[in-house]
Amino acid sequence: MMLTALLIVAQVAAQDPRLERLDPETRSLVVAVVDSARAAGLPTEPLVQRALEGATKGAPGTRIIAAVRRLTVDLGVARTALGPRSTAPELDAAAAALRAGATPQLLSELREARQPPLTMALSVLADLVASGVPADSASAVVLALAPNAGDADLVEFRRAVERDISLGAPPGAAAAVRALNTGIRFTGADAGPGQPPPRPPSRP
Amino acid sequence: MFEQEDDIVERVIRQLRRPVSIDPGVDARVMHEIASDAAPESPARRPLLRSLPWLAAAAVLAAVVVARPWTRGGNGADAFQFVLVAPQAASVSLVGDFNDWDPARSPMQTAQGVWATVVQLTPGRHRYAFLVNGVEWRADPSAPRAMDDEFETPSSVVTVGGRGS
Amino acid sequence: MSDPMGIDKVEASDAELVRRIRTGDIGAYGALVARYRDRLGRYAVHMIGDREDAEEALQDSFVRAYRSLARCDDPARFGAWLYGILVNRCRTTGARAARRRRMFVHDADALNGATRPEAVERLEWTDAVDRALARLAPEYREAFLLKHVEDLEYEEMSRLTGAGVSALKMRVKRAREQLQKFLREAEHV
Numbered sequence: 001m002m003l004t005a006l007l008i009v010a011q012v013a014a015q016d017p018r019l020e021r022l023d024p025e026t027r028s029l030v031v032a033v034v035d036s037a038r039a040a041g042l043p044t045e046p047l048v049q050r051a052l053e054g055a056t057k058g059a060p061g062t063r064i065i066a067a068v069r070r071l072t073v074d075l076g077v078a079r080t081a082l083g084p085r086s087t088a089p090e091l092d093a094a095a096a097a098l099r100a101g102a103t104p105q106l107l108s109e110l111r112e113a114r115q116p117p118l119t120m121a122l123s124v125l126a127d128l129v130a131s132g133v134p135a136d137s138a139s140a141v142v143l144a145l146a147p148n149a150g151d152a153d154l155v156e157f158r159r160a161v162e163r164d165i166s167l168g169a170p171p172g173a174a175a176a177v178r179a180l181n182t183g184i185r186f187t188g189a190d191a192g193p194g195q196p197p198p199r200p201p202s203r204p
Numbered sequence: 205m206f207e208q209e210d211d212i213v214e215r216v217i218r219q220l221r222r223p224v225s226i227d228p229g230v231d232a233r234v235m236h237e238i239a240s241d242a243a244p245e246s247p248a249r250r251p252l253l254r255s256l257p258w259l260a261a262a263a264v265l266a267a268v269v270v271a272r273p274w275t276r277g278g279n280g281a282d283a284f285q286f287v288l289v290a291p292q293a294a295s296v297s298l299v300g301d302f303n304d305w306d307p308a309r310s311p312m313q314t315a316q317g318v319w320a321t322v323v324q325l326t327p328g329r330h331r332y333a334f335l336v337n338g339v340e341w342r343a344d345p346s347a348p349r350a351m352d353d354e355f356e357t358p359s360s361v362v363t364v365g366g367r368g369s
Numbered sequence: 370m371s372d373p374m375g376i377d378k379v380e381a382s383d384a385e386l387v388r389r390i391r392t393g394d395i396g397a398y399g400a401l402v403a404r405y406r407d408r409l410g411r412y413a414v415h416m417i418g419d420r421e422d423a424e425e426a427l428q429d430s431f432v433r434a435y436r437s438l439a440r441c442d443d444p445a446r447f448g449a450w451l452y453g454i455l456v457n458r459c460r461t462t463g464a465r466a467a468r469r470r471r472m473f474v475h476d477a478d479a480l481n482g483a484t485r486p487e488a489v490e491r492l493e494w495t496d497a498v499d500r501a502l503a504r505l506a507p508e509y510r511e512a513f514l515l516k517h518v519e520d521l522e523y524e525e526m527s528r529l530t531g532a533g534v535s536a537l538k539m540r541v542k543r544a545r546e547q548l549q550k551f552l553r554e555a556e557h558v
Contacts, residue, residue: 018304049305049331053359054355055305056299057305057357059355063354063355067354067355070354089327089369092328092329093363096350099352100351117369119328119329119365120369126351127363130351151365212548213545215494216501217517220498220514220518221518224407224410224415226406226411227424230402230406230410230427234428234435238432238435238436285393285395289399313396314396315396315399316399316403318396319396
């Protein structure tokens with residue numbers, strides 16, 4: 001059994017020499033996860049990269065395995081929500097959106113609302129949450145913008161919200177105000193009446 | 205008392221010519237803003253929303269900046285530049301899923317503490333960070349943060365749109 | 370780590386830096402910003418009268434200059450070209466800032482809580498100058514600053530502002546007259 005496992009590990013490692021950066025025990029577990037992901041038709045490159053990130057950052061093997069497993073689960077949920085024709089970049093971005101708090105339901109709605117590829121829309125959603133916009137607000141905003149906004153529009157929207165936040169605006173309000181200014185009605189949880197972001201305190 | 209007219213004006217001029225100290229943070233903010241300009245989201249091929257002229261203008265500007273100094277590589281990869289302002293650093297590397305998280309692959313060059321490098325990026329979402337002095341991980345202040353920092357170090361995200369994403 | 374790109378060894382000219390930027394060396398733009406920040410900042414601060422707005426205008430101008438660098442026809446005159454962008458940018462801020470103009474203090478002494486008489490007197494003079502400058506019509510203030518503080522020739526000023534040389538000379542003259550008048554009034558308060 002052990003010999004078989006070692007042979008399998010050797011085989012896959014030979015296929016992807018990058019994984020040799022991991023210690024043997026971690027490597028064998030990662031390889032197992034990657035293989036089952038491949039068998040399930042999920043993209044494997046994001047999994048390999050997550051493992052390599054952990055290796056470079058000196059993370060313990062258990063944490064690397066946990067991260068790779070979690071990503072695999074997210075990719076699987078994303079694939080179920082987005083459908084079998086979704087691309088690897090779409091699934092990767094969808095996994096990030098799920099990790100940010102988007103629901104599988106939202107992913108499906110996004111798929112209905114927008115022409116593929118969905119990569120940028122999903123990515124912007126995750127990025128908005130990363131800058132502090134509550135997940136339900138970010139989801140609502142992206143879904144509202146999805147039908148008509150191009151990728152560049154979404155990117156500009158995200159940048160505008162981030163600028164407002166950096167100037168002191170509460171993140172949810174920043175997203176709401178920007179969405180309002182695009183003429184789209186927004187009903188997220190903390191959408192206040194449209195207000196400009198507060199001016200920063202004056203310097204001496 | 206009654207100064208010569210010209211004397212008053214000359215005193216004013218002397219006063220106004222004195223150096224004025226400007227917040228040196230202006231430099232960093234300028235570099236951040238133009239770095240995220242040259243950053244990596246490429247303009248969409250979809251028509252822009254007509255009722256959002258500011259978005260259209262920004263996208264055109266982004267297209268101009270992205271199209272200008274940067275070259276189109278083969279197999280769907282475009283060249284993008286990353287910048288970190290780190291005047292105290294002795295070395296900075298760009299490390300991410302586009303170079304297998306290998307710090308040796310994309311060392312950055314510096315001019316007066318502004319570090320930069322150019323890499324090829326395929327369409328999609330990429331995680332990355334800067335490795336400063338070989339030991340300190342820094343996120344990119346001008347980019348969105350990666351949510352899943354499960355390795356307890358900050359990472360940033362760049363998303364490349366366009367064909368194949 | 371690799372050398373800084375020769376910039377610390379010999380000061381690169383504006384033209385050289387612009388050339389590098391056009392080949393993709395964004396770090397070279399950082400050198401230009403550092404080179405011009407204080408000089409242009411001084412103009413913006415005096416023209417706008419509000420430090421925050423001035424720094425924002427300065428920042429905006431640098432960003433705009435970078436984005437339209439292709440339109441800088443003569444890289445050796447990058448500084449003058451950049452000035453033009455800043456002068457125009459300060460015009461749009463001026464209207465906004467005028468509505469909430471407040472005085473700021475240049476003097477380091479003031480920040481430390483000056484109590485010495487000379488320092489107080491210098492503070493008062495600084496304030497008086499700022500107030501007088503703020504009372505000038507924007508085009509007079511602009512012309513006065515460009516001529517007497519930034520030391521530009523009238524031909525250069527004409528290129529930057531779009532106004533004719535004789536109009537600019539008249540504006541500078543009026544500015545001088547008004548500054549005298551305002552400062553005399555301040556002295557007699």
